[in-house]
Amino acid sequence: MFGAGGGTSSYEEIEHADLIVLWGSNAREAHPIFFHHLLKGLRNGAKMYAVDPRRTSSAQWADAWLGLDVGSDIALANTIAREIIHAGLVNTEFVARATTGFDEYAADVERWTLDEGERVTGVPAEVIAALAHDYARAGRAQLCWTLGITEHHTATDNVLALCNLSLLTGHVGRYGSGLVPLRGQNNVQGGGDMGALPNKFPGFQDVESEEIRAKFEARWGRTLHRERGWHLAQMFEAIERRELRALYVLGENPIDSEADTRRASAALGELDHLVVQDIFLTRTAELADVVLPASVSTFESDGTVTSSERRVQRTRRALALPGDAREDLDILCALAARLGHDWGRPTAEEVWDELRSLSPMHAGMSYRRLEELGGIQWPCWDEEHPGDKFLHGRLWAEPREGPPAPFFAVEWVPPIDELTDEFPMRLTTGRRLDSYNTGVQTGGYRSPLRRPETLDLSPEDMGRLGVKEGDVVRITSRRGAITAPVHADPALRPGLAFMTFHFPDETETNVLTRDDWDPKSGTAEFKATAIRVERLAAEVVG
Amino acid sequence: MTITSPTAADPTPVSLRRRIELSVDGQPVTVHEGDTLLDACRQVGVEVPTLCFLETLAPVNVCRVCVVEVEGSRTLVPSCSRKAEPGMSVQTASDRVRTSRRMVLELLASSVDLSLAGDDVQRWIAEYGARADRHGPAAAPAAAGERDRARPGHHHVGDGLSAATVHQPAKRDNELYQRDYSRCILCYKCVEACGEDAQNTFAIAVAGRGFDARISTEFDVGLPDSACVYCGNCIAVCPTGALMFTSEADLRAEGAWDEDRQQVTRTVCPYCGVGCNLELHVQDNTIVKVTSPLDHEVTSGNLCVKGRFGFQFAQARRAAD
Numbered sequence: 001m002f003g004a005g006g007g008t009s010s011y012e013e014i015e016h017a018d019l020i021v022l023w024g025s026n027a028r029e030a031h032p033i034f035f036h037h038l039l040k041g042l043r044n045g046a047k048m049y050a051v052d053p054r055r056t057s058s059a060q061w062a063d064a065w066l067g068l069d070v071g072s073d074i075a076l077a078n079t080i081a082r083e084i085i086h087a088g089l090v091n092t093e094f095v096a097r098a099t100t101g102f103d104e105y106a107a108d109v110e111r112w113t114l115d116e117g118e119r120v121t122g123v124p125a126e127v128i129a130a131l132a133h134d135y136a137r138a139g140r141a142q143l144c145w146t147l148g149i150t151e152h153h154t155a156t157d158n159v160l161a162l163c164n165l166s167l168l169t170g171h172v173g174r175y176g177s178g179l180v181p182l183r184g185q186n187n188v189q190g191g192g193d194m195g196a197l198p199n200k201f202p203g204f205q206d207v208e209s210e211e212i213r214a215k216f217e218a219r220w221g222r223t224l225h226r227e228r229g230w231h232l233a234q235m236f237e238a239i240e241r242r243e244l245r246a247l248y249v250l251g252e253n254p255i256d257s258e259a260d261t262r263r264a265s266a267a268l269g270e271l272d273h274l275v276v277q278d279i280f281l282t283r284t285a286e287l288a289d290v291v292l293p294a295s296v297s298t299f300e301s302d303g304t305v306t307s308s309e310r311r312v313q314r315t316r317r318a319l320a321l322p323g324d325a326r327e328d329l330d331i332l333c334a335l336a337a338r339l340g341h342d343w344g345r346p347t348a349e350e351v352w353d354e355l356r357s358l359s360p361m362h363a364g365m366s367y368r369r370l371e372e373l374g375g376i377q378w379p380c381w382d383e384e385h386p387g388d389k390f391l392h393g394r395l396w397a398e399p400r401e402g403p404p405a406p407f408f409a410v411e412w413v414p415p416i417d418e419l420t421d422e423f424p425m426r427l428t429t430g431r432r433l434d435s436y437n438t439g440v441q442t443g444g445y446r447s448p449l450r451r452p453e454t455l456d457l458s459p460e461d462m463g464r465l466g467v468k469e470g471d472v473v474r475i476t477s478r479r480g481a482i483t484a485p486v487h488a489d490p491a492l493r494p495g496l497a498f499m500t501f502h503f504p505d506e507t508e509t510n511v512l513t514r515d516d517w518d519p520k521s522g523t524a525e526f527k528a529t530a531i532r533v534e535r536l537a538a539e540v541v542g
Numbered sequence: 543m544t545i546t547s548p549t550a551a552d553p554t555p556v557s558l559r560r561r562i563e564l565s566v567d568g569q570p571v572t573v574h575e576g577d578t579l580l581d582a583c584r585q586v587g588v589e590v591p592t593l594c595f596l597e598t599l600a601p602v603n604v605c606r607v608c609v610v611e612v613e614g615s616r617t618l619v620p621s622c623s624r625k626a627e628p629g630m631s632v633q634t635a636s637d638r639v640r641t642s643r644r645m646v647l648e649l650l651a652s653s654v655d656l657s658l659a660g661d662d663v664q665r666w667i668a669e670y671g672a673r674a675d676r677h678g679p680a681a682a683p684a685a686a687g688e689r690d691r692a693r694p695g696h697h698h699v700g701d702g703l704s705a706a707t708v709h710q711p712a713k714r715d716n717e718l719y720q721r722d723y724s725r726c727i728l729c730y731k732c733v734e735a736c737g738e739d740a741q742n743t744f745a746i747a748v749a750g751r752g753f754d755a756r757i758s759t760e761f762d763v764g765l766p767d768s769a770c771v772y773c774g775n776c777i778a779v780c781p782t783g784a785l786m787f788t789s790e791a792d793l794r795a796e797g798a799w800d801e802d803r804q805q806v807t808r809t810v811c812p813y814c815g816v817g818c819n820l821e822l823h824v825q826d827n828t829i830v831k832v833t834s835p836l837d838h839e840v841t842s843g844n845l846c847v848k849g850r851f852g853f854q855f856a857q858a859r860r861a862a863d
Binding site for chain 2: 317
């Protein structure tokens with residue numbers, strides 16, 4: 001965000017916020033301990049808006065729920081922006097001192113009147129206006145989101161639309177005001193920090209910068225690629241073009257987690273060579289030419305991970321490795337040796353110290369300090385620096401430090417998978433409290449809360465389709481069809497259906513989803529599938 | 543690292559708060575505005591027994607074992623919640639204080655199984671001369687569900703020859719928790735952790751009155767039919783072993799639970815991106831319990847069902863060896 005890939009606030013700040021906007025996030029179930037901090041904010045008097053197509057268990061805590069149509073987030077954000085501008089609630093001082101591009105942005109959102117916003121999003125105009133006014137007037141406001149914003153073909157634009165709102169109101173760069181993307185996995189932030197991005201070296205340093213690349217080339221003693229690499233969706237396309245011929249997959253189960261399972265599976269079958277390094281023989285590993293049994297990173301090896309508040313924390317080995325399994329670092333070094341590069345047998349701390357010598361934002365984070373301080377939030381420039389609770393304070397410095405933050409006008413585009421008479425219902429996907437992603441890990445414990453996969457429908461749709469709880473239905477999208485029992489969920493509005501992808505062995509939800517991806521981030525559109533639901537005749541079920 | 547009270551609305555650093563001078567057992571002590579008498583006692587090294595107090599929970603003042611005498615106050619005051627005021631003169635070892643604490647410990651020890659309540663409780667019982675046997679032999683345990691059916695106003699008075707107790711069979715209605723209310727001192731910590739102080743799920747509360755009071759789900763339904771989401775935060779704060787993970791209860795039943803052989807390793811939860819720290823309690827290369835440090839500012843000791851119980855996948859790998 002504004003040049004740094006991480007959330008701008010600390011969890012602590014939401015406890016002291018005046019207004020909380022939770023957008024496309026069911027944190028109550030997907031990020032339960034963050035929600036504890038949010039609840040403290042509510043107990044301390046904060047007002048809360050929930051923006052979500054479903055009236056989730058998170059939304060039930062909100063003062064108002066904005067049940068927008070799936071994929072209309074940019075329309076809603078632009079309508080909020082126009083209302084803030086027309087009501088004279090823009091933080092003009094902040095916009096003048098810290099931003100660029102306001103005039104173009106204001107002109108761009110001008111067509112998003114409250115009526116137009118209501119027409120496109122389905123949210124009543126007065127509720128949109130109330131959110132706009134409360135957000136602009138709040139002393140401290142936290143704008144939080146999760147995959148409801150990013151699992152769309154317009155993922156990056158969705159995020160920019162929210163960033164624009166923070167610039168318009170000055171709700172960034174101050175204690176209590178910020179932008180909070182909640183990360184879905186324990187080290188997705190750390191993966192980015194460490195340069196597991198097609199265009200970045202560790203520390204979000206640009207691969208295409210001559211100066212940066214020279215620094216890494218000098219340290220590593222070899223020439224590095226000048227161009228950015230591919231993100232996941234581009235890799236799959238490259239496989240289909242037969243340009244990418246070998247794949248080394250570490251700790252990922254793309255056959256079950258990628259949208260459009262059948263296409264992903266077919267692509268992996270096309271490869272000349274597939275190596276999978278994992279803790280389980282996943283369905284992806286079953287396809288592999290070579291499987292390298294790995295360690296459970298947070299239980300069986302030493303290292304660090306980075307959380308959603310940019311906090312780098314130590315993980316430590318608590319269990320001995322089973323069977324032939326080896327630590328990931330050990331496997332990588334052994335592989336390098338076979339390929340003719342002697343990397344020795346470095347410890348996790350030695351690798352981390354090399355990283356600190358190359359990534360200025362991690363420079364002050366020695367293992368000793370991470371231990372003493374219970375983790376450190378980046379940036380941490382040197383061993384005296386405590387780490388930053390919030391980012392972009394520079395925008396408020398007198399005079400402003402660094403470049404201004406630009407507004408990016410973004411255009412609303414509806415979901416690709418169009419609703420038609422043939423496919424009249426919208427299916428969206430998400431997680432449940434006690435399960436996680438493709439269920440590889442959570443399938444291992446006996447949760448009293450767990451129930452098998454269902455197609456969740458509104459009671460109205462169940463009446464219309466003539467089905468009752470537990471009836472098995474066929475769900476058809478433009479990609480494929482599956483069957484599942486029906487479950488009534490009053491949190492759903494008519495026309496909206498919900499499934500998880502926790503139980504791919506029983507119910508292959510991602511057979512239905514689209515793999516159209518956001519050209520900027522490579523994230524697939526898991527959240528917006530057009531489907532048709534049909535009751536199965538009793539004999540078919542039999 | 544500091545522990546933030548769940549009720550603190552004000553992020554004012556401690557260093558900016560007003561200073562308050564008072565005395566504890568004649569020793570002068572300076573604390574900050576908002577600090578309690580318990581804070582003042584601890585600062586001068588005076589031990590005050592506590593049962594229902596926990597740094598991460600709002601005080602509920604129910605156990606009365608932390609009472610102290612404040613000059614000019616008609617009644618004894620609970621030190622865990624009473625705020626320090628300038629010029630207070632506090633006595634922690636007067637006859638009145640010692641008698642009151644002895645009575646609390648004696649009544650609890652005679653009616654509740656305190657065998658897993660920790661070494662401090664056993665030491666206090668001895669130090670204060672609390673004699674659980676003074677009330678006669680323990681009455682026969684209640685049948686399963688008997689205490690849960692007690693209604694206000696219908697309390698059955700005992701025969702005067704035996705000590706009334708809360709003894710009853712342990713409850714096991716799901717695969718993750720055991721609830722053994724023979725060990726429950728009604729400290730309310732589980733209720734607070736399930737309620738406003740942390741989880742805000744409100745699956746349990748105190749039902750009944752007087753000696754019939756007990757922790758209960760709504761209408762005493764089993765946990766699977768209650769609002770419970772199995773975060774285990776009630777178990778994490780239970781001071782007497784009344785609430786226990788089945789993994790621990792089973793090992794104890796087999797006589798295999800051995801804390802001296804357990805290593806506790808701090809790491810980070812393998813699930814979502816919040817970054818909760820886990821303490822893995824490992825015995826014989828097997829995770830037997832998961833907790834989170836109270837002073838970890840991300841969790842304040844709380845976890846969700848995945849972090850608390852979702853470690854089995856790592857064990858399953860070993861079983862398959």
